[in-house]
Amino acid sequence: xxxxxxxxxxxxxxxxxxxxxxxxxxxxxxxxxxxxxxxxxxxxxxxxxxxxxxxxxxxxxxxx
Numbered sequence: 001x002x003x004x005x006x007x008x009x010x011x012x013x014x015x016x017x018x019x020x021x022x023x024x025x026x027x028x029x030x031x032x033x034x035x036x037x038x039x040x041x042x043x044x045x046x047x048x049x050x051x052x053x054x055x056x057x058x059x060x061x062x063x064x
Contacts (some may be wrong), residue, residue, distance in 0.1 A: 003027065003032055004032070005037045011038055012027065018042060
């Protein structure tokens with residue numbers, strides 16, 4: 001089964017937030033399971049970036 005429009009839109013949004021070139025991904029040709037896996041990986045990466053940003057901000061506050 002081909003990925004849904006909403007999955008493609010969500011994956012596109014995540015890719016852009018993370019600074020990836022959306023054109024490098026064949027989102028329209030992905031199956032549901034493929035794009036679901038990609039979305040999961042992208043969300044984990046985005047959460048990791050946010051967590052690292054919070055830790056960095058906290059460390060800067062503690063040093064002051």
